[in-house]
Amino acid sequence: MLAADPRLENNPAIAFSTGNNNRNQPTPNPNIQLPADFPPEIPRYPNAQLQEVTQSTTRWTTSDPMNAVQSFYQNELQTNNWDVSQSTQEGILEAQQNGLRVTLAIPATTNQSSTAESNLAGNTEFTIQYTRDTTAAASPSISAETDNVPQPGDADFIGPVPSQQNEQTAQSVDSTGQQTNTPQTFNDTNQAPQELRQYLQDLIALGVLPLQATSKSSAPTTQFEPSKTVMRREYARWLVTANNQFYASSPAQQIREASSSAQPAFQDVPSSDADFPIIQGLAEAGLIPSPLSGSSTTVLFRPDAPLTREQMILWKVPLDTRSSLPNASVEAVQQTWGFQDAAKIEPRALQAVLADFQNSDRSNIRRVFGYTTLFQPKKTVTRAEAAAALWYIGSASEGVSAQEALRLQQSGTSQATSESLSPTTEYD
Incomplete structure (x- = not known):
């Protein structure tokens, strides 16, 4: 009973999750299920609850700190021979294996110096996006089929010379x-x-x-x-x-x-x-x-x-106004838009959200999301x-x-x- 836990040697995340305050553990939503095409080879964080599913993207929440999540995926992907191409302190981890590309994203907090402390006190959200490249496997067969086809200049070639116009050009x-x-x-x-x-x-x-x-x-x-x-x-x-x-x-x-x-x-x-x-x-x-x-x-x-929603508005509104963004506060956004979650919007994005309200029916938020009392800035x-x-x-x-x-x-x-x-x- 007093021996060291052997799981700690192969799973550093347990060192962070063991003894974590369970009252902060997010409540699972039984109505949200993993999509049928979710690759089984992607590691599943043991202490995370699925919160949202969109096409090729899943969003998870755990009461463990972000460094525990990062450590778990870094260890699991490398152990299973994934090619980890990028890992940064901002919470982005990319890996690929056999044409499957996975991106783990943990949104950074506003105060970078207190990231670990804030995550220990609350919940950590992270998304997993996955894409599978099917063209790599198809290319060899296509090449094999065309190897013996006569080309322009061959004695056996019959037919018109293909147009040299590049159909993949994105501009003309x-x-x-x-x-x-x-x-x-x-x-x-x-x-x-x-x-x-x-x-x-x-x-x-x-x-x-x-x-x-x-x-x-x-x-x-x-x-x-x-x-x-x-x-x-x-x-x-x-x-x-x-x-x-x-x-x-x-x-x-x-x-x-x-x-x-x-x-x-x-x-x-x-x-x-x-x-x-x-x-x-x-x-x-x-x-x-x-x-x-x-x-x-x-x-x-x-x-x-x-x-995210708040990033989309923050980048777009300056093009609409062609001027500096106004000063804004949580109270001002609550009074204008009536957003119940205005306190969750980053301060810089608050300015853009408030300026967007002044565009009335031309506002981006109304055009994209219709009438809503929840902005859901991190969605x-x-x-x-x-x-x-x-x-x-x-x-x-x-x-x-x-x-x-x-x-x-x-x-x-x-x-x-x-x-x-x-x-x-x-x-x-």
Whole structure:
């Protein structure tokens, strides 16, 4: 009975969880079950309760501190021969094995120095996102099938020479020499909620929702997955692309992409990252918190972490107001929006939430979430919800919608086509 617990040798998390105050243990929700496609090879934290399930993302809560959760997954993944590619003090852990990619995200607290103490006193929330790459296994068979197919230049080749146009190019050049976005085609937009479907369709028609950075070569996809959680790097990419497309004729309103020679604002977004010009550009414009804007503790961007509601509003509203955010308090947000959970919103996001209220029916919160008395600031955002937020940029009195931008784009294309087809020679 007095011998050391042998479990401590292989499971450091027990050292933190044993003796933990059980009265803080979150209550399980019997109505929430793991999705059928949840990979069984992903380790399950023994002291966590499932709180929310979205497409390819699960959210958990435990009364154990965040360092216990991190230690458990670090140990389990390495023991089971996972390739752990990134581990930071901000609570992000990425690993992959046999085409399965897993991202563990533990949202950092506002006071970084007291993270462990605050988590010991309350509950730790973390999300697990998983994606499985099925193209790697398919590629060899496709290659084998085409190895013996005659190619142009062979004596046995019969047929037309394939077009050299790159169908994967995310941008094209119009008749004026200006770069424009080529719309992608997705066959699952009908899976988006009815209230958000038209917003999503308008933005897709504009071509402002690229799923990959333009500098990456990847096979085109026909699946947008509207219910999938949007990542921070994806939303940053869409935010810049939508703004610059809406204000295509107003260079002064556009967000400039950063040069590859710029000193990185974030430690986890180097200049070699495909999305560096956009993320760095947002930081240099002061539109997202970074050391450049005075947020000395925000040294990581966490590009592959899920986007939360408060982050979505914090990044978007400055584009709507085109001015500094107003001073805000929990009481002011409670009086205007009536949010019961206003105290859970970070101070900087409080300012954006209060400014968004002044846009009346044009506000992002009303457009995306409808009427609600709970903001749920830490809840993750789906791709369809992120698209709805970007559908309109501006204030209640002045702005541009995706529908208007699409109409202008179509009229400009028609005019350019008409001019290119205008006769230069008179015919009888």
